[in-house]
Amino acid sequence: MRAILCRELSGPAALALEDRSPPEPGACQLRIRVRAAGVNFADALMLRGRYQERPPLPFVPGMELAGTVDACGAAVEGFVRGQPVMAVVDHGAFAELAIARASDVVALPEGIDPRLAAGFPIAWGTAYGALVWRAGLAAGETLLVHGASGGAGLAAVACGRALGARVLATARGDRQRERILAQGAHQVLDSEDPDLVARIRALTGGLGVDVAFDPVGGPMFEVCRRTVAWEGRILIIGFASGRVPQIPANHLLVKNAAAVGFYWGSYREHDPGRLRAGFRVLLDWLQRGLIRPPMPETLPLERTAEAIARLEERRAGGKLVITVDPQPATASR
Ligand SMILES: NC(=O)c1ccc[n+]([C@@H]2O[C@H](COP(=O)([O-])OP(=O)(O)OC[C@H]3O[C@@H](n4cnc5c(N)ncnc54)[C@H](OP(=O)(O)O)[C@@H]3O)[C@@H](O)[C@H]2O)c1
Structure with missing residues (x-):
């Protein structure tokens, strides 16, 4: 799969698009085929080692995404392959495939654009x-x-x-x-x-x-x-x-x-049920038109570094989302 790699903590300019082996989900995890991933200020902080979470190098950045379920770990219930979802991850969203804990994945109602959903959770x-x-x-x-x-x-x-x-x-x-x-x-x-x-x-x-x-x-x-x-x-x-x-x-x-x-x-560790309850309310508001998030500006995966730099330098002008072209599916499990 194609993924954006951070090999040193010197900011977005050092990011590179690389080929990696597809990640395998653990028992309580899902592998998600990423359609779009949201860019956050925290990505810029993480790429300089200034965020509260510091993953070991090298790592794939990106903390939120939308896509479809590609594979489920043995203990995962309630998700099926091909189901549209949005998810939060510690890192790893700027890639064609990402791994998320089942407790961090939210099923999407029909008709929600993945570009909108990708920038929604955080x-x-x-x-x-x-x-x-x-x-x-x-x-x-x-x-x-x-x-x-x-x-x-x-x-x-x-x-x-x-x-x-x-x-x-x-x-x-x-x-x-x-x-x-x-x-x-x-x-x-x-x-x-x-x-x-x-x-x-x-x-x-x-x-x-x-x-x-x-x-x-x-x-x-x-x-x-x-x-x-x-x-x-x-x-x-x-x-x-x-x-x-x-x-x-x-x-x-x-x-x-x-x-x-x-x-x-921190609620992902302390009270994941409350996060899911919050998303139920927000998705209900979205479907009833009580909130109308603007469609984010999109950039393709290969321009991830540019997107993060724009956010860091106050040149974003709104939410930015990275889109990932659909690729042929990997072998199903
Ligand atoms: N606590 C949490 O759980 C949580 C969750 C999400 C985000 N955050 C934090 O919230 C902050 C914003 O995140 P974001 O993703 O919303 O970032 P963002 O989209 O880049 O927005 C940053 C905002 O801050 C404004 N800003 C930046 N520097 C400023 C300054 N010196 N004076 C006045 N306004 C300034 C920008 O306004 P301009 O248009 O004027 O540049 C922009 O509206 C980050 O520190 C992030 O880590 C925390």
Whole structure:
């Protein structure tokens, strides 16, 4: 099979397309014929050894995918060969064939485009899980979403709207404004506006935001801290700015506020049932039109390095997905 290989932790430029032997699934695993794989900021971090998970070299990057079941391990139940699925993997998605634990694979309802499904699990799973499980976002509350042009941020805008919140989103300049409004934001503000804090305060009648979703960190976390309402919750999602904020505990104390960490991937170990329940809700919303994820821009497998570099350098302009041409099927098991 063709696969993208990382042989050194020096970033996307060192990635190469290589031929590899098809991987064999273990007893509780599935082999999936990949049709498309989502690109995430975490891929860029992993290729530089800066992600919390560090697979041994060489490895195939890529953490989420959609395709069809190609083979099932002996202990796997409930999946059949040829069934459309989406899955999350530790790494290995940028390849023609990938191995996933059965507990990380979700059967897809008919009619869902694999390009859409490939970019769905991490961004939308994170947005839903953080807002519902950790922040308890309620209808009528105000949600502030930073990094709203990015994968996780845009999904948080849409999920917040589906949950009945008033959604204020921030993004750089005006370029992504229409895309973010189309996902349900009530207001899109410029993340580089020096008066951003005052604007958010004015838009909330001085009360501040009930929940802030922050995948950016650095100066954007400061905006969360200064605009969070009494009993508000700041969701710490990631640090796309490259800067990990320090939190003055006294500010949380006086506002009865909470800074809440959220790492979606950790539920794969601690509570996989909750992840599956989240996907049931999200797929139901998708089918009922409550959320309408935009079709991602696609690049072919051989351009994976370019896609990851674009994300790393803030040139992505939305979710990117790698497509894998269908190849003749391997021997069935
Ligand atoms: N905790 C979890 O479970 C979880 C799950 C998914 C993602 N994450 C993390 O969340 C972050 C975003 O991931 P993603 O996949 O959504 O990435 P992405 O698609 O590349 O989006 C990154 C976003 O951050 C914005 N941004 C980057 N640098 C910025 C800066 N200095 N100031 C303001 N905005 C800035 C970008 O806005 P521009 O358009 O202005 O460049 C973009 O909207 C990453 O740190 C990732 O590791 C965490």
